[in-house]
Amino acid sequence: xxxxxxxxxxxxxxxxxxxxxxxxxxxxxxxxxxxxxxxxxxxxxxxxxxxxxxxxxxxxxxxxxxxxxxxxxxxxxxxxxxxxxxxxxxxxxxxxxxxxxxxxxxxxxxxxxxxxxxxxxxxxxxxxxxxxxxxxxxxxxxxxxxxxxxxxxxxxxxxxxxxxxxxxxxxxxxxxxxxxxxxxxxxxxxxxxxxxxxxxxxxxxxxxxxxxxxxxxxxxxxxxxxxxxxxxxxxxxxxxxxxxxxxxxxxxxxxxxxxxxxxxxxxxxxxxxxxxxxxxxxxxxxxxxxxxxxxxxxxxxxxxxxxxxxxxxxxxxxxxxxxxxxxxxxxxxxxxxxxxxxxxxxxxxxxxxxxxxxxxxxxxxxxxxxxxxxxxxxxxxxxxxxxxxxxxxxxxxxxxxxxxxxxxxxxxxxxxxxxxxxxxxxxxxxxxxxxxxxxxxxxxxxxxxxxxxxxxxxxxxxxxxxxxxxxxxxxxxxxxxxxxxxxxxxx
Ligand code: SF4
Numbered sequence: 001x002x003x004x005x006x007x008x009x010x011x012x013x014x015x016x017x018x019x020x021x022x023x024x025x026x027x028x029x030x031x032x033x034x035x036x037x038x039x040x041x042x043x044x045x046x047x048x049x050x051x052x053x054x055x056x057x058x059x060x061x062x063x064x065x066x067x068x069x070x071x072x073x074x075x076x077x078x079x080x081x082x083x084x085x086x087x088x089x090x091x092x093x094x095x096x097x098x099x100x101x102x103x104x105x106x107x108x109x110x111x112x113x114x115x116x117x118x119x120x121x122x123x124x125x126x127x128x129x130x131x132x133x134x135x136x137x138x139x140x141x142x143x144x145x146x147x148x149x150x151x152x153x154x155x156x157x158x159x160x161x162x163x164x165x166x167x168x169x170x171x172x173x174x175x176x177x178x179x180x181x182x183x184x185x186x187x188x189x190x191x192x193x194x195x196x197x198x199x200x201x202x203x204x205x206x207x208x209x210x211x212x213x214x215x216x217x218x219x220x221x222x223x224x225x226x227x228x229x230x231x232x233x234x235x236x237x238x239x240x241x242x243x244x245x246x247x248x249x250x251x252x253x254x255x256x257x258x259x260x261x262x263x264x265x266x267x268x269x270x271x272x273x274x275x276x277x278x279x280x281x282x283x284x285x286x287x288x289x290x291x292x293x294x295x296x297x298x299x300x301x302x303x304x305x306x307x308x309x310x311x312x313x314x315x316x317x318x319x320x321x322x323x324x325x326x327x328x329x330x331x332x333x334x335x336x337x338x339x340x341x342x343x344x345x346x347x348x349x350x351x352x353x354x355x356x357x358x359x360x361x362x363x364x365x366x367x368x369x370x371x372x373x374x375x376x377x378x379x380x381x382x383x384x385x386x387x388x389x390x391x392x393x394x395x396x397x398x399x400x401x402x403x404x405x406x407x408x409x410x411x412x413x414x415x416x417x418x419x420x421x422x423x424x425x426x427x428x429x430x431x432x433x434x435x436x437x438x439x440x441x442x443x444x445x446x447x448x449x450x451x452x453x454x455x456x457x458x459x460x461x462x463x464x465x466x467x468x469x470x471x472x473x474x475x476x477x478x479x480x481x482x483x484x485x486x487x488x489x490x491x
Contacts (some may be wrong), residue, residue, distance in 0.1 A: 007036075008038035013055060016055050016064060019301040026062060026178075027059075028465055032088045033176065033180055034054070034442035035055075036084035037078055041074050041075055042078050042195070044195055045213065046212065046285065047278075047283040050280020054176045058179070058431075062370055062428065067171040069169050070279035072280065075195070076138050091184035093110045093112075093184065094112070095108050095110060095185055096186050099188065101190070101191060103191075117144060118341075121143075138159075138189070139155075139166070139188070140157075141342070142155070142188075142342035143155070143340060143342025145177075145178070145390040147178075148174075148397065149392070149397075150175050151343060151348065151400075151402055152179075152181060153171060153176065153177045153343060153345075154170065154171040154342070155170055156171065157253055158279055163275070163292070163307070169309070170345075172344040173347075177342045216282075228265075229285045230284070233277075233289045236264075237313040239266075239318070240265030240477040242256050242264070247317055247437070250351075262326045271332075287312075288309065290307055293348075294307070296305055298333065298380075299387050305406050308336045309335075312334040319334035319345055319349045323356055324375075325382065326377075334382065337387070338386065348389070350403065352374075352382055354426065356378075359375065360374075363410060363414070364414055370395045372385065372395060403427040403432055416434075
């Protein structure tokens, strides 16, 4: 099995394949949440080697879905003796599961009265199990939004020793947090002690050392001249996407906006708390930046200082430009609450963008939205919708079902035009689009000539050629240009 299905995704898919039947639904007890990191997982000094893959039958696509995530959990699970974790069944009493690699034990603990949101819960569990070493703990948890929607995410933590606080990254896509919550799991905690290059038991430690050193040196030398990820993370993508007409704006109607400079790298580089921000040990890209002492102006943390993990590019585009918000602080607040509530920022952003366009086109109105005027750019309404999603209340409960289900609900209950919704509801197989305008682009094909060729997806329009077969460009899209597709507007 290890040879054929090598890698975290392979392990997960093998386990899931053996766990479910062809007619298994996401709510069935036999649906399995599988978490694995893969053979390189846990090797310090490589970006991405702390990642885990989470797999399950998704509530949003009703099919197999996987989502990858940083944080220390995958490596700690593996060092404790497990290449992969598979959870089946359901419990009526919420459980905290401890995988303790230090004391070599697994515990299932019934829990009651623990905080609902992941922000407070993950910090509390880290302190509880740390035994004086908070860096030895990683927590996986969801949040109330995962319970009340189909677009719940999972938060995977690591301990930031410099800032003395628990930080997290998200397995955002496909509602993995919703499956987790549906099973009745409150949190999974992994505990491990110190890590060095030998902990992952490499076949050739000396060779690994040499390659890791070269790799790290290259990143340290080139990153400051290129994307500056160690300083500004993925916010560098905002001006690039905007320049190439690819930044989703107003529900993917446009790829550019004059306000993009207010929500990109130039702004967040001043807001990010300076310092090392690797979500796994030894990562030299260290892109996982955050904002210290942010004070939300709505919701349960209103008026309190919090640490925001992010935003990354897709959160900025999803919870910013795509819903017409060009205010970096509102994006921070959306980011903070999505994580704390256990909600996927991409599905939240693209879902709200859809209902805003429906509202602007008159397909839905305030009698459907509970009085919310869902115009593009209405910051207060977007935040209110987010809080409603987390509590499973009001119109937020409907939005939390995802775009595909909203299309059916709006047509059946509000008499909205299905054809227009099909045109403007940006989902594929039920999953909300990620934050890139993916209409049409041009690549520079090195095999044919240096002239750009029109290109859609994997199909090359040069006669007789298929870009997936040629692959001379090694998948590198050298030049992108969006060609706008006119929208059919209602009468
Ligand atoms: S900090 Fe960024 S680059 Fe490094 S492992 Fe985490 S996500 Fe990857």
